[in-house]
Amino acid sequence: MKICGPKLSLCGLIISVWGIIQLVSMGLFYYMNSVALLEDLPIEESYDDAKKFYADAENGYSMNAYNFVICSVWDYRIRQLLRMAGLTDGGSIFTSEFGVNSNSLQGVEDLGQTYDEGASNVADESLDSGVGESGLNDSDIRESDTVNVELMTSDLPRDILDNDLIVSDDDNDPRNLLMENEDWKAKERHVFILSSSGKPVYSRYGSEDKMVTLFGVMQALVSIIEDSDDTMESIHFGNNVIVFQRRGPLILVAVSKKRDSVVFLNNQLTYVYNQIVSVLTLMQINRIFKARQNYDLRRLLSGSERLIDHLLQFHETEPSIFVGGISCIPMPPSQRESISSAIVSTCSKIKNLVFAVLVANNRLITLVRKKRYSMSPSDLHLILNMVASSESLKTAEIWTPICLPHFNANGFLHAHVSYLTEDTQACLLLLTVDQEIFFQLSEAKMKLTERLKKNNSISVIDEVLKSPPSTWLSLHEIGVSKIRHFIYKCRKTYNVLSSPLQPPYDTPEDANKLFTKYQTTYFNMMDSNPQSQGYYQDSPEESVICLITDKYEILVAMEPLMKKQASLDLINRLIQWIQKEEDKFFLSNIPYL
Amino acid sequence: MSVLRFSSAIFETCDVHYVFDPAFRRLEDESMTQRQPSKVSPKNFFIYNVCYGETEGQEEEKILFFHPRDTNVDVKMREVGLSEAIVKFAENFDAAECDAVHTKKTRKLFLQPEPNFWMIMTIHLPFGPRSSEVLEGSDYLGGDVETAVYQAVLKQAYSTARLFIGPFQSILDANNGDTTVLKKKLDDFFKRYLLDLRLADCDILNVFDGVQFLPLDRTTFLRSQCFVNLVEATFPVVSHSLLMYDGNLVWSGLNPEDVKVVYRYVCNSLLPKHLKANYLAKMGSSGSNVRLTRFVTGPDSLVDLVYSDKTPKVYLDKIQRPGFFHLVVYKVHDLVICLFLPKNKDPLRLELYRQLDVFLNERMSELITEIKSYRKSAPEQTEAPDTRYVYFNTMNLATKDSLRERKGNPSSDALVRALVRLHNHNVNLSKEGCLSSETFMRMSTDHWVIGRMSNFRQFYIAVERKKLSLQEVDDVAKRICENKLKGIFFHV
Missing domain, CATH: 3.30.450 (Beta-Lactamase)
Structure with missing residues (x-):
């Protein structure tokens, strides 16, 4: 073709060189916090707090500057790959969020436009925020007026910089790890969350900002597969597996290096997604992304990373989670009843109270609920996770909105959370739909504490928590000492009972190994078609047996090389014992408010 | 016994073309009247080399083979690009090679058989009701497909290709890096291979890809071994040989890795084809006495004046000097001997075949009687049918x-x-x-x-x-x- 001669290619070359120069200079402008570019910052439409606005703007500037630089020194190979992979609209996947398409004239024109319009808009906006706020300090005023803001970072008061957006500079923060770092690569399980436009939301290890490329590729893979009307599920390589989950506007990705089953990882991602819903509600997530596809969700989730981190940890180490049940603190049934009735009598007058939950040490003591409402185990796990991961709870009572996805994914409940007394592990949660009744609940809690103190319940709880688990459950005393460990779940009430970890499973590594074994067995059985009901594996280390019946599920680790019938007899004896004693371990009767 | 048969359906007329024909698949889907799930079927199969087509606009050079052949270039590039992107993405986390990608509707299997060469096979998952009890609704039945099986199918495809055309890289090296020859060879080979590939019949045996041995007592085994040694001593041109009885291996002088490929080829492709040809020949010339040659590969007739060398050339790898060999297969009743003769410029002469025939026929007949008598003395016990x-x-x-x-x-x-x-x-x-x-x-x-x-x-x-x-x-x-x-x- 005549047109495609050297002239055209020269023309193309010039345009692309221009693009790179443009990108770098844009990066520089952003770095200098050029006010003209304010329009393009990922910040909210209006602010009523000037401090917050400045901090947001500052952050936005540094982020965009960084993005532009990345964009211009973009890894050539990946670009080429993805263009090949059918993304004819070029690097747009990556560049669109940065506002520029380095390869096209279109992009450059866009830039010019933004530049022109930007200036006037910024002036308006900063004026608005200035007017709304009366007490502006000096540095604030200087900042809103000046265009050349080099000195801004040094001049800003520390508390503005410490805005929740800024990642803490703690050296032990897992998010400080770099992707190139061997430690990062060696992590056994990764979890990433991103928006469908490729914006990072969460990464378990390493800073999301430094992994923009990786997030981009994940988004690209998912969207390429979606283009052909299909859904990405998993990638398998060696011992590793990567699981993808698409949830509305969010993409969740789990990477495991230890041969985890896909079902387990999907289960984990579902928990993580539920945690996000629990912070924001489904409705809000959908609304935000409907309005702005490339919204940076991290701004709304700031502070929740801790919750997700803890949830992942919790999900991997707590046996009751992966079988989908709840473990309770063991105690005589009469004692549990007296606590429940104390709660009922204290709280029954409070209108709009839906649940009252008493927990300790990641386990349930008792639960009281309004008629017609019920609490699903996975919602309860989110509550346990919140209690366990909030340090500030230790000293103060908290009033926080929380959404329970299985209860109502679109609305918040309001939770009054506090420990009964300062030196007990028992934590009380009062969940209501009424935003206004904090003081009423606070008062109710005081009353309840008094009552429980009076009837000795608190000291009973403390005693139970202090006493070694073997006082309640000793495999030796039941006469099944050949059973080394077990997890039992009642399928009707979702109660779970597991034996304490004794040698040879008393170190975290050994326990982890056992749980991995349980986990692969359990999910393999669920996953197979037709479903499997019984599993018996004998190996030199131990026998792992899993039985699933209509009434219960049980996972057992036993001494190896036993006679098959003998081991089944032992399990039967154990099950009979559990069923006889289940009042102590299980919360079978959930009283109404 | 692998299912990867080269037209193993012996007396069946060849209508396997639909296997790779998307139109046919659709028909199948509709006509299944909702109750029987569709079967696993191939979507595409391609081979590329990451070292080629690195400059922009010439990425197509990467592709060495693509099936279905009439795929749009853009689609081809997209498939290759996606596979490459997935491989690169996985490298971020671990050095292990990519094995498989699961999507809701397909499975994609990856194999890097030689450095920089990637073979990718995509299969459609079965689609239909989840179980026979469920009356309504259809689903993609990912749970009914074991990835390991198809992983093995892909490996077998490579090892068979290597048997006939040799290592891919060596072909490139022989042509100074030009891909034309390799492309032609791959095309010639896979065109036929894929036609006969029946994915739905593959199972755990493909995963093992093993060899069945004939159980023999010591004397009979030694006699068989003696016989093979005698053949190799009498005909020094024979460098390796393999003896089989009724689809079971009796003795082999090759490395197990090579044996399994040759074994699979002979049992699943050569012998069934031979049997079919013989059968058709008998049917066609009813009455007239057609004398059938005992050479499964080799000349059609030993008296033919116009003789052409028809033995397949196979590449043996795990031996001292890897290279191509003539594969001569000779069969007397159920006993089959495979002889490997180094390939050089001259084709095998008819004279050699005549000598082989004279030498082998009688001795093999004797060996058969011995093996049979042993088998009669130690019958296999049959198991309960369930x-x-x-x-x-x-x-x-x-x-x-x-x-x-x-x-x-x-x-x-x-x-x-x-x-x-x-x-x-x-x-x-x-x-x-x-x-x-x-x-x-x-x-x-x-x-x-x-x-x-x-x-x-x-x-x-x-x-x-x-x-x-x-x-x-x-x-x-x-x-x-x-x-x-x-x-x-x-x-x-």
Whole structure:
């Protein structure tokens, strides 16, 4: 073709060189916090707090500057790959969020436009925020007026910089790890969350900002597969597996290096997604992304990373989670009843109270609920996770909105959370739909504490928590000492009972190994078609047996090389014992408010 | 016994073309009247080399082979690009090579058989009702497809291709990096290979890809070995040989890796074809006495004046001097001998075939009588019809199975799939250093599958008998083990 001669290619070359120069200079402008570019910052439409606005703007500037630089020194190979992979609209996947398409004239024109319009808009906006706020300090005023803001970072008061957006500079923060770092690569399980436009939301290890490329590729893979009307599920390589989950506007990705089953990882991602819903509600997530596809969700989730981190940890180490049940603190049934009735009598007058939950040490003591409402185990796990991961709870009572996805994914409940007394592990949660009744609940809690103190319940709880688990459950005393460990779940009430970890499973590594074994067995059985009901594996280390019946599920680790019938007899004896004693371990009767 | 047959359907007219034809697949989907799930079918199959087409706009050079051939270039590029992107993405986390990608509707299998060469196969998952009890709604049945099976199918495709055209890189090297010759060779080979590939029939035996050995007593075995030695001594031009009886290997002078490829080719493609040709020849010339040659590969007739060299050339790899060989296969009744003669410029002469025929015919007939008499003295015990087993020894690739007997029944197929699962599980265990285990699994259909692993031996049993207790199943398994694997000690 005549047109495609050297002239055209020269023309193309010039345009692309221009693009790179443009990108770098844009990066520089952003770095200098050029006010003209304010329009393009990922910040909210209006602010009523000037401090917050400045901090947001500052952050936005540094982020965009960084993005532009990345964009211009973009890894050539990946670009080429993805263009090949059918993304004819070029690097747009990556560049669109940065506002520029380095390869096209279109992009450059866009830039010019933004530049022109930007200036006037910024002036308006900063004026608005200035007017709304009366007490502006000096540095604030200087900042809103000046265009050349080099000195801004040094001049800003520390508390503005410490805005929740800024990642803490703690050296032990897992998010400080770099992707190139061997430690990062060696992590056994990764979890990433991103928006469908490729914006990072969460990464378990390493800073999301430094992994923009990786997030981009994940988004690209998912969207390429979606283009052909299909859904990405998993990638398998060696011992590793990567699981993808698409949830509305969010993409969740789990990477495991230890041969985890896909079902387990999907289960984990579902928990993580539920945690996000629990912070924001489904409705809000959908609304935000409907309005702005490339919204940076991290701004709304700031502070929740801790919750997700803890949830992942919790999900991997707590046996009751992966079988989908709840473990309770063991105690005589009469004692549990007296606590429940104390709660009922204290709280029954409070209108709009839906649940009252008493927990300790990641386990349930008792639960009281309004008629017609019920609490699903996975919602309860989110509550346990919140209690366990909030340090500030230790000293103060908290009033926080929380959404329970299985209860109502679109609305918040309001939770009054506090420990009964300062030196007990028992934590009380009062969940209501009424935003206004904090003081009423606070008062109710005081009353309840008094009552429980009076009837000795608190000291009973403390005693139970202090006493070694073997006082309640000793495999030796039941006469099944050949059973080394077990997890039992009642399928009707979702109660779970597991034996304490004794040698040879008393170190975290050994326990982890056992749980991995349980986990692969359990999910393999669920996953197979037709479903499997019984599993018996004998190996030199131990026998792992899993039985699933209509009434219960049980996972057992036993001494190896036993006679098959003998081991089944032992399990039967154990099950009979559990069923006889289940009042102590299980919360079978959930009283109404 | 692999299902990867090269037109193994012996007397069936060849209508396998639909396998790769998307239009046909659609027809199949609609006509299945909702109740039977569609079968696994291939979507595409391609080979590329990452070293080519690195400059923009010339990425197409990467592609060495793409099936279906009439695919739009853009689609081809997109598929290759996606595969490359996935491989690159995975490298971020671990150096392990990419094995498979699962999507809702497809499975994509990856294989890097030689550095920089990637073979990718995409298969459609079956689509239909989740189980026979469910009356409404259809789903993609990912759970019914065991990835390991198709991974093995892909590996077999490569090893067979290598048998005929040699290592891919060496072809490139011989042509100074020009891909034209390699492309032509790949095209010639895979065009036919893929036509005969029946994915839906693949199962755990593909995963093992083993060889069945003929059980013999010491004297008969020594006699067979003597015979092979004698052949090699009399005809020094023969460098390697392989002896088979009724689809079972008797003796081989090759490395097990090479044996399994040659064995698969001879048993699943050459012999069935030969049988079919003979049958057709007999039918066609009813009455007139057509004398059939005993050479499965070689000249059509030993008296032919116009002789052309028709032996296949195969590439043997795990020997001292790897290279191409003429594969001459000679068959007397059930006894088959494969002779490997180094390939040089001159074709094999008819004279050699005549000498071979004279030498082999009588001696092989004698050997057959001996083998037969031994087989009569030690008959195989048949098992209860509701149990099926597979045995595999990873060291010598020996397999033994009774899987094929009840093929096609959906519930039995599901049990055989469960065997693959058990096998995966055992492979993982042995990677972790646990070399022996015994696993029993009871399905919701009340059938059992059992897997035993001891050092390098694996034994899997499916029991389709209801209302058995664990102890009873254990007894059943033990009995089969004793009957079928005399002298092999299994311990946990």
